[in-house]
Amino acid sequence: MSEQPAPAPVSVPAPAASPLPPGVAAALKRDSAGLVAAVVQQFDTNEVLMLGWMDDEALHRTMTTGRVTFYSRSRQEYWRKGDTSGHVQWVKSVAMDCDGDALLVRVDQVGAACHTGTRTCFDGRALEVRTGPAS
């Protein structure tokens, strides 16, 4: 059970004025840009829809408004899913993983999750792999 390291490596301290509850802010392990990965999953089918990034403020907005907000690494701005596309993500639950560097956001996705129009950002993008033994 000592297989996976407890502390994430490149974590940075909580922002001076994190809007998050203190326990959550303390547990988050941010990367060098202050972000954690957020896996977004459809709550009833368990489909993995997409992966986005959140800083403290984006997570705060996601936890308190019922809508998912990300931080865009390329545009360096907040981005509330669905504001331009209509493809809103309604928040059902949010969980933090064991070492605080990932979030699982369960949502009810309106329409396509992917900006390309596919239901998920992984649809039709399989790589050629050797699979493990049949179970």
Added chain:
Amino acid sequence: MSEQPAPAPVSVPAPAASPLPPGVAAALKRDSAGLVAAVVQQFDTNEVLMLGWMDDEALHRTMTTGRVTFYSRSRQEYWRKGDTSGHVQWVKSVAMDCDGDALLVRVDQVGAACHTGTRTCFDGRALEVRTGPAS
């Protein structure tokens, strides 16, 4: 449909001698540490088990051996899931997302995915949130 930026922001070039197929190496958008996020999902139940990190070599090993290998950010070494715990992840499929900065690895998980002993790294770690409207 222009909601989400196409290129990831902090991408670094492919390693000089990436072991990946050229098309895959070219499409990957690595962070400043050369890593992409890998979401691991149980293939038959769709549970999200954990999130790990892969560089080109870890993805290559995952695509070619039938077992999932990560790159540990804290220990800065390769880490083949199950080697010390026995909790092997057998690869069923791997997909890359639309902008190349995330992977979805569908597996058959032996035992607990989390080093804490829970089935997934998110079990029992829900945050208090305001949910969106009932669907």
